[in-house]
Amino acid sequence: MFRSVAALLLSLAWPSPMTTNAQTAGPTAGARPQADAAITYTLRFPDAARHYVDVEATYPTAGQKRIELMMAVWTPGSYLVREYARHVEGLDVVKPSGGVAPVKTRKNRWAIETGGAPRVTVRYRVYGREMSVRTNWIESRYALLQGAATYLTLVGGLQRPHHVTLDLPQGWTRAMSGLPEVPGRAQAFVARDFDTLVDSPIVAGDLKVYEFTRSGKPHFLVNVNENGSWDGPRASADVDRIVAEHEKMWGSLPYDKYVFINMITEAGGGLEHANSTVLMTSRWAMGTRDAYVGWLNLVSHEFFHVWNVKRLRPAALGPFDYEAENYTPSLWVSEGITSYYGDLLVRRAGLSSDPEYFLGLSNDIRTLETTPGRLVVPVTQSSYDAWIKQYRPDENSGNTSVSYYTKGQVIAALIDARIRFASNGQRSLDDVMRLAYQRYSGTSGFTEAQFRGVITEIGGADLADVVARALDTTQPLEYQPLLDAYGLQFLPPDSRASRGWLGIKTKVDVGRLVVSEVQRDAPGAAAGLNVDDEILAIGDYRVRPDQWERRLDQYPPTTQATLLIARRDQVMRLDVTFGQEMGHAWRLVPRVAPTAAQIATRAAWLGR
Numbered sequence: 001m002f003r004s005v006a007a008l009l010l011s012l013a014w015p016s017p018m019t020t021n022a023q024t025a026g027p028t029a030g031a032r033p034q035a036d037a038a039i040t041y042t043l044r045f046p047d048a049a050r051h052y053v054d055v056e057a058t059y060p061t062a063g064q065k066r067i068e069l070m071m072a073v074w075t076p077g078s079y080l081v082r083e084y085a086r087h088v089e090g091l092d093v094v095k096p097s098g099g100v101a102p103v104k105t106r107k108n109r110w111a112i113e114t115g116g117a118p119r120v121t122v123r124y125r126v127y128g129r130e131m132s133v134r135t136n137w138i139e140s141r142y143a144l145l146q147g148a149a150t151y152l153t154l155v156g157g158l159q160r161p162h163h164v165t166l167d168l169p170q171g172w173t174r175a176m177s178g179l180p181e182v183p184g185r186a187q188a189f190v191a192r193d194f195d196t197l198v199d200s201p202i203v204a205g206d207l208k209v210y211e212f213t214r215s216g217k218p219h220f221l222v223n224v225n226e227n228g229s230w231d232g233p234r235a236s237a238d239v240d241r242i243v244a245e246h247e248k249m250w251g252s253l254p255y256d257k258y259v260f261i262n263m264i265t266e267a268g269g270g271l272e273h274a275n276s277t278v279l280m281t282s283r284w285a286m287g288t289r290d291a292y293v294g295w296l297n298l299v300s301h302e303f304f305h306v307w308n309v310k311r312l313r314p315a316a317l318g319p320f321d322y323e324a325e326n327y328t329p330s331l332w333v334s335e336g337i338t339s340y341y342g343d344l345l346v347r348r349a350g351l352s353s354d355p356e357y358f359l360g361l362s363n364d365i366r367t368l369e370t371t372p373g374r375l376v377v378p379v380t381q382s383s384y385d386a387w388i389k390q391y392r393p394d395e396n397s398g399n400t401s402v403s404y405y406t407k408g409q410v411i412a413a414l415i416d417a418r419i420r421f422a423s424n425g426q427r428s429l430d431d432v433m434r435l436a437y438q439r440y441s442g443t444s445g446f447t448e449a450q451f452r453g454v455i456t457e458i459g460g461a462d463l464a465d466v467v468a469r470a471l472d473t474t475q476p477l478e479y480q481p482l483l484d485a486y487g488l489q490f491l492p493p494d495s496r497a498s499r500g501w502l503g504i505k506t507k508v509d510v511g512r513l514v515v516s517e518v519q520r521d522a523p524g525a526a527a528g529l530n531v532d533d534e535i536l537a538i539g540d541y542r543v544r545p546d547q548w549e550r551r552l553d554q555y556p557p558t559t560q561a562t563l564l565i566a567r568r569d570q571v572m573r574l575d576v577t578f579g580q581e582m583g584h585a586w587r588l589v590p591r592v593a594p595t596a597a598q599i600a601t602r603a604a605w606l607g608r
């Protein structure tokens with residue numbers, strides 16, 4: 001972590017508590033008295049139809065002549081600086097009356113002269129019209145509000161309680177959040193500090209709420225925009241089974257209540273919080289088996305984060321610096337291992353079949369093994385560079401980077417198999433996770449070396465080299481131990497493909513057929529094709545966008561042709577030799593005659 005020159009100048013100019021850097025004021029940075037006055041917010045929605053939430057906020061000044069307000073620039077769990085302050089407008093001082101207008105001191109900070117008043121009240125509006133799990137969405141019927149994107153907090157006051165009250169428009173029946181509610185007050189929530197506030201999205205509107213209890217703790221599936229398209233009771237019952245399976249693995253549920261906010265909005269993704277999650281899905285997701293299992297896997301992934309990353313986290317991820325990047329090599333643990341268990345615990349809960357589980361894992365292996373970037377960067381480097389790569393993909397990403405989700409998940413499967421094999425089924429990655437949780441959950445976090453130490457403690461010292469090779473190098477992963485542990489095999493690849501292959505992706509751009517990606521070391525790259533080239537013809541025949549896929553059938557592997565292209569309006573000819581696409585060589589299926597040990601290990605792995 002670092003502080004900018006601007007921050008240094010500010011602290012020289014204002015040698016007072018208000019210049020405390022946000023990164024030093026996280027949950028573990030020291031004890032402020034409980035009696036600290038709260039920061040309070042009232043959210044109103046007079047202009048929801050135009051995607052605005054109106055915020056009124058009151059800050060205790062502790063007698064300071066100036067206070068400074070700050071907005072987070074990113075949301076934990078989604079590693080990209082998103083500059084939420086760009087959606088703030090009309091910040092004005094309401095009290096003390098006649099207060100001086102706020103002065104910007106950074107892209108995400110404002111200074112306010114208090115005139116000695118004990119409290120300062122401001123109003124501002126926030127625009128929200130980005131449908132994602134880490135941004136705000138506000139419209140006439142409902143609102144999804146993310147902490148980082150909504151609240152200006154007090155610099156140096158992150159440990160104060162933050163109270164939120166929503167003033168709901170007519171027709172909005174309810175607001176839901178992981179935050180505790182204020183007894184006897186409608187739509188009023190209490191966060192014990194800013195971390196908790198940021199970690200607790202609020203959804204409001206005409207919500208469909210399904211409640212179930214597990215180990216005495218209330219759980220809520222909150223469907224937003226349901227409109228009769230979802231079988232809420234069935235989904236809720238299946239989510240309950242997922243919760244039960246996770247509790248079985250970890251031993252207990254470490255929260256007082258949990259809220260699944262399920263936005264049925266034709267968007268995708270999920271984001272984890274300590275006792276809630278935001279999921280985005282399609283209204284058609286319950287209509288097909290594949291889509292529904294996909295949703296259950298998403299639910300399971302986000303719920304696994306209750307333990308892995310929200311409580312057992314890399315040391316670099318907390319206390320958070322909300323104003324800068326927070327770097328860690330260990331997202332292969334936080335996201336890769338979570339992805340592995342997300343699908344696996346759905347299988348163990350009996351909500352997916354063995355073939356469905358194997359297909360998912362097979363496709364992950366295929367994605368990894370056909371991504372050229374796996375040979376360029378180790379997965380720990382991908383984790384470190386999440387801020388500039390994972391969340392900023394471009395046309396060359398596949399050539400130069402590898403996902404810590406995909407590779408982390410495959411590595412988790414391999415480590416699990418090796419531990420089970422070496423211990424004759426007595427131990428597994430489950431034990432690694434439980435021991436790591438017992439040892440490092442809470443405020444300290446783990447270093448990369450500490451987490452690997454737990455793996456070798458459970459799985460044996462022999463694993464150290466294997467793990468280091470998988471995580472720190474780009475050497476090929478070894479799959480044979482996984483196949484041998486469970487009595488599986490890869491089906492031989494389907495090599496009947498007769499269509500020519502160039503290793504490019506295309507898109508249709510205003511009726512034109514345009515190259516969108518060029519895979520390194522593939523025939524298209526060898527021929528000199530570039531991203532943004534418009535493909536006009538193959539040989540002497542024009543090819544329109546809707547004809548492209550079928551036309552490739554005319555050019556079996558090894559045939560040659562001339563492509564007519566336009567590159568920035570200049571027409572050019574490129575000679576290509578079509579290749580053969582690599583078939584799916586990683587389809588996992590059970591062996592015909594597995595040993596009794598393999599059958600037993602596989603059953604323990606998949607939960608029977």
Ligand SMILES: [Zn+2]
Pocket residue numbers: 272301302305334335338
């Ligand atoms: Zn995740």
